[in-house]
Structure formats: structure tokens, C-alpha cells
Amino acid sequence: MSTDHDEMTAALEEEKLLAQLKSVTLENVGKGKLSLTNKRIEFGNKSGLFSPARVEFSVDLSRVRLAEVDEASYTLVLEWLNESGEPVVSKLHLPRSDAANDLFRSLDNVLESLRYEAELQEQRACYQAFLWKTAYHVWVLVGLLVQIVRELTREDWGAVDASLSEARETANALAVDGAMDISDLVHTLIEAVISRDAPLVLRKVTATLKAIGTSLHNELPPAGEWEELSLQNSPGLNWRDIRYIFLFAGRYKLLSLWQQLGENKRIEDSLPRLARFSSILADKIPMESQLGRSSREEEATSTISSVEAAAQNLENSLKMNAGIA
């Protein structure tokens, strides 16, 4: 999928001369040549015909804070930050010509593009933070919900209460940091736990997991400013990837339950699935997965210990990227 943004980004990658104008006067310095590329604006002059050109300023356009054009007097006021971060102001008088008009236009366009790109970068960073946090909270929440089921099999209501309390906090965090509000479902789960009716609790846990899974499938993050980003195949984590984190978390956390119950058939069924999810996630997230990436020729096989190692790496990676201490 190609977008205007992609083309523009590609165009900015190589430095390319956009406009050049001679007989430009830099106030308090004298006449010289003003060059504009897609990356910088530069003024140079010569003291004599055979003397070498001297660069008075060469400013990276990303450092330009202000470029004000007076079309009546063909004056350009440039303000930028020097390497020490101090503001520097230069006033340039351009000869009246079409070339000067072209330079003004090009400068305006390129600065606008840079501003857009900077905004986009910022949005991308925010969006990534949002995705990592969502992914981490989903990972934790799925783990806690499955843990509740494990504790139900031991009728350990004290442990269920403790896990539920953590799950409620994580669900709150998911609503605040992420894009998913499942507080109503968690509330009904709490009511079920208070009733100490284990089958009812299991049904509520399943309903909560279904809501998370469906939400990850059907809904894109609601924030308007991220709508465009969420549709792009941008580098980094994608909304789509959280689905695999969800599936991996669910299957992985259930493994210990099946082990506890001696359900070997379910373990055998889960391991190749976990290997597939892991290979997808390893493509996106630095997991140092020992499961490896399964090729089409290879049947995904794994051992529980390597799944555990992959899960631990995934959890660490999610935690780190989500900025959770």
C-alpha cells in the first residue's frame, strides 16, 4: 500500500537541489549565493573572483524555526537554532525574479513537509507506546484470567480473589492506556466470584476473554489521530500483532492448567499452535525465541521448556517496550 506520505518520505531521503539564486544579500555580510535543497538552506559568498567560496551559514531545515517572506520587498527572514541551541536570525534580500519566487515556494513546501513528517513521527511514537501498553496489558490480563481458572480447579478462592483484584487493576489500566474498556465484564466476573459459583466464574472468564479477542479482531484503536496510522503497514508493532500475543498468551497460560490436570492431549494440541504464534511474534518482537521460526517444510514441534523460555522473553520484551518498570 503506497501513500503520499510514503512517496514524500522517500523523496526526502536523498539530498536534492530545489532552488538556487545568485546576488542575494545577507544583511551585514554582503552578496552571495543562496541554495535550497530538500535538507538544508545555505548561503555562500566570494570575496574575489578567484577566491574560494565561503559558507556563511548552512542550516539543516529541521532546525529552522521561522522562515518569513516579505513578498513586497523580496526579503526572507530566517530563524534557526545553532548547534548550541541558541536562536540565530538572518535577513536576506533576494533579487526580484521568478527564480526568487520559486525559491520561496520551494522553501515553504519543504518546511511544511518537514513539519508534517515531524508530527507524524511524534504520532507514530505515541501510537507505538499505545500499542505496546495495550499488548502488555492484554498479555497480563489473559494470564490472570486463565490463572483464575487454574485456581478454581483447586477451589482456592483466596487465590481467586487475589488474581481477580490484579485482573481488575489491569483491566482499568487497559481502559486508560489501551483502547479496550471491559470494565462491565470484569464487574460481572467479580459478582460471579462473590457468589463462589465456580462454573459461573468460568463462564464469565470465557466471556471476558471472548470480548478481548473479538475486540482485537473487529475494532481498530478509536483515537482519531491514529486512524491513518493504524491502517498503515508501519514498522514496529501493529494492532494486528496483538491478536497473536493474545492467542499465544491464552494457549501458553492454559498449558500449566493442562499439566496440572494431566491433560496431555490438550498439551500436544497446543504446542504446535504455540510454535506458530511464536514464529509470527518473533518476526515482530525481539523474543530470542528458542522455538525458532517454522518453515513450511518443517512441522512445528516444541517442548514445553522452550515455550516457557519464549513466553518469558515475550513478556520481558512487552514489559520493556510498554515502559513498565
Added chain:
Amino acid sequence: MISRGSENKVISCPNNHQNPEGSAWCGICGLPIIDYDMELELLLRTLAEGEQHIRFAKENVFLGIGDQGCKLVHDFYRSWGKSLKSSEFLLIESSGESQQFADLRTELPSNQEYTSPSLSLHLLPMSVSRQVGYYGLGERLASNDPTLDDRLLRSGIRASTKKQTIFLLSALGGGTGSGASPYTLQRANALNPHCRSLVIAMMPAAHEPDSAHFNAFCSLSRFIKADQGPLADMILLVDHDRLMKVRGVGSMGEEIARESLLSYMVGMLVGAIGDRNSSQVDPGYLAKMSRSMGIHAFVPCMAVGRSMEIFGGLANILESALSSPLAQVDKESIMLSHLLVQVPERLAASLQAETINAELNKWNKDNFPRLKGSVLQLSHSSSRADRIDLCLLLGGTRLAIIAKRAKEGFERFKAIAKGKAWEQEFGVTSEGVPEAQEAINWYDTMLDELAS
């Protein structure tokens, strides 16, 4: 992640590359292609199938309340209860008097350990006083415990369990046993309106002070008449002094007496002693029938380990049981008789249900002129001896007779308990005393009406 175009169906890989539907791997990036909907569905179904591992319907819940009640349940748990399926054991004691269970607590499963059936201890929190002593205080203690409901729920007493029998064992002379027991049963009934209940109530010994008899009488009044009728389906009243005198013989020839006899009786009630596969024992049915007939107070009569060769027949063993009832009984007033019989396998052929029923009916007719109903529940034991165990539960006698000593103690003590200071200190209101009397009178009058 399947997209359906106008003609060809495609499926997206995790990197959003489109592949023909049915592809297992992406032709571009090589990543596996996952059908998310299907995987989600499978995951949820797998989880939901775990329900078979979390169905802990407790058919029998044993509650021991107060010092003696806890000891009785603990004894039963150790003797017979451990092997009972679908059962839970909960001991409820006031925290100030819990020191006696220090050794017991060491046997309780830790939070991490899962044992089935499980035995646990719940301490009713005490704020100031470290002695309960009186009925009113025990009731106050239980009703002020905000965690009691949850503890009962955790023991499996909940409305989702349709077939459930609660066995509440308690000595009614003490404060916790007499006061907390009716309140606890009331909460259990509220948490599971479907449950059936049998209270095994130990009445105080003759030498105990009037306050103990007062406690027992008040407690009994609560069991027999609450806001919506009797709290307990069946109350098996056991006089402490009579219990001390009755003796039975176990399958190995050992003596069964005192508290062990009560433990044995509970074992017979739930079919814990005989062969469970052939047992017809259903305490819930006995409770249901008793409530339906409006007869709630019963006197147990035990004959344990009676040799058929020596006694010569079932009627003589029934006579033996009737000769030593565990509380005072008036034969003329008996309207309902439940008989639990445990027959060794070797006598099973000669003592089949029909034979026993015929003999029982004849014996009943000879002994109980006002009998309106009789239930026989037969079970078999693997014992090689010819010894028969028999537990007769006789209902219809007025409480004024069964609990005569408690009533007398109550009469003597009530003048003290009516005082204002008593209400503040010991939690029995001035209205509570006549109410207790009225409740017992109400039940006895109801029996009189039923008999006529």
C-alpha cells in the same frame, strides 16, 4: 482474517500479504497464516471444556459449631468422612476459644494444598470478650461476622447445588454452639434455599448449670421456629447423659460409645460405613419427608453391632434400640419413624428390603399407635460377622418431653435473663425469652393437632 473479494477468496498473513484462501504459509514472507476466528473459537471452547474440572457440587456439608460441635465433626471426619465423596467439613468456633483446636489446625490443608474432601476451620471474630458462654452472645458473634456468608459459600453451600444436605453438629449448652448454630443454619438456608438440613444437637448434661439448659432451650426454639417456619428439616436431639450410657460393638469387636457412637450415627445417615454402591441411604429424603409431615424433632435410638444369632430377629434388635433412646421419648406420640439398617453382606439374602419392611411395619404397629409414616433405608456392609447396625429416628414426641430438662432449666433461669443488664451484657432481649417459650409451645401444639 479471510477477505472475500468478488471472485477469489484471499487470506491475509500476519504481515497483511494476501494469499489464496487455504494457504498455510505466506507465499511472500513465509510466516504461518492463522485463521484468527477459528483459533479464538478453539481457545474459548478449550477453556469452557474445563468446566468438568471445577464442578464441586458438595452433596454433604458438615458444619461443626462451637467446641463440642467442632470435635464431633472432626471425629467424624477422621473416622469416616475422609473417604466421603462430594463432601465438605467446616468447623466454626469463636476466636477466643480456638486454642483447643491448635492441634487440629495443624491437620488442616494449607492454602496451596488441595485435599478432597477438605476440612477447614473458621473463627468467628471476637472484639472484646474472650468468652462467649451465653446463647445471645454466640448469636451476636455469628451475626456480626461479615465473612461468615463467604465462608459458607466457599464450603459449597450455594444455590447452584440443587441436591445438598447440611449436617450441623453442635452442643447446645455452650454460647457459641447454642447461639451461632441457628444463625449459621439460617444463613446456609438463605445461600442455598434448595438445601436440606439435619441438626445433631447435643443437650446439656443434668449436672450442668441452668444457664446451659437455658442456652439449649433458646437454641432449640430458634431451630424449631424462625420467621418462615422451622429452620431445620430434622433436629436429632441427643441427651448427653443418655449418650454416655449407650454402647455398641464395631465390626472388629471394639466398643463404640460416647462421641464415637454419634460419629457412627452420622456415618450411617450418610452411608459412609457400609458399601456405598448398594446403599439406599439418602438423608436428604428423610429431611424432605420430615418437613413435609411437619415433624422436625427426632430422638435417635441406636443398636450397633447386634448379633442376629444372639438377638434372634430384627424385632428384638429394634426393641434393643428403643430401650435406650438418646433422649426421652414417648412411644404413644410417635408419628414418624425412620429406620436406617446396615446388614452384613452374608445376611443380605435373608434380610432383603421387603423382609425388613414387613417386620418393621409389624413392629411399628405394635409399638407406635399413632404412627403416620415410616421410611426404611438399607445398606450393606462388608463385615463377615452377623452383626446388624440399626438407627431408629423417632419423631412426634413433644419437645416439652424430649427437652424436658432444658425446659426446666430455662424456667428457672428466665427471670435472670429478662433483666435489662442481661440484655446488654449477654445479648438476650426481654422479648427473646417469651419468644423462645412460644416457639416450643407452637411446635408442640402443632404436633398435638397433627396427632388428633
